[in-house]
Amino acid sequence: MxxxxxxxxxxxxxxxxxxxxxxxxxxxxxxxxxxxxxxLSAGQAVARKRRNALLREARASRPEWRDVPDRRAATLMLPALRRYRTGAWQADRGRDTAPAGDPARACFWRALRLGVPVPDSVEGLALILMDD
Structure with missing residues (x-):
């Protein structure tokens, strides 16, 4: 093996x-x-691993997400991710670099650009936020 x-x-x-x-x-x-x-192809597996790391990085960027249990963090993060995906992402998606000023938004941008699904449920996001 x-x-x-x-x-x-x-x-x-x-x-x-x-x-x-x-x-x-x-x-x-x-x-x-x-x-x-x-x-999964090897590329998809790598992209999902990167997506997970970026979502954990976004969590770590805000104390209100970082300092609570995984499920609570997912409950708090998901509305921000949804707002970004349906709002600013529409304008940001064509950028060459991540938006500056908000680390969570930059992580969301990077995760969405990977081309793999980003969870749209508390349960899915909570699973990703768990430590490896």
């Missing part, structure tokens, strides 16, 4: 794909699923 893990890591670093049109699912790179099995 260790050899497969090393090979998978090297393949991810080289951004290998199964063909020019679709990425190889991470589970297949690691030898955990048969040819053609579904699952």
């Amino acid at each position: 260790a050899k497969r893990g090393v090979a998978a890591g090297e393949a991810i670093l080289r951004c290998e794909t199964g063909d020019a049109k679709r990425a190889v699912p991470l589970s297949r790179l690691m030898g955990l699923s048969a040819e053609g099995g579904g699952g």
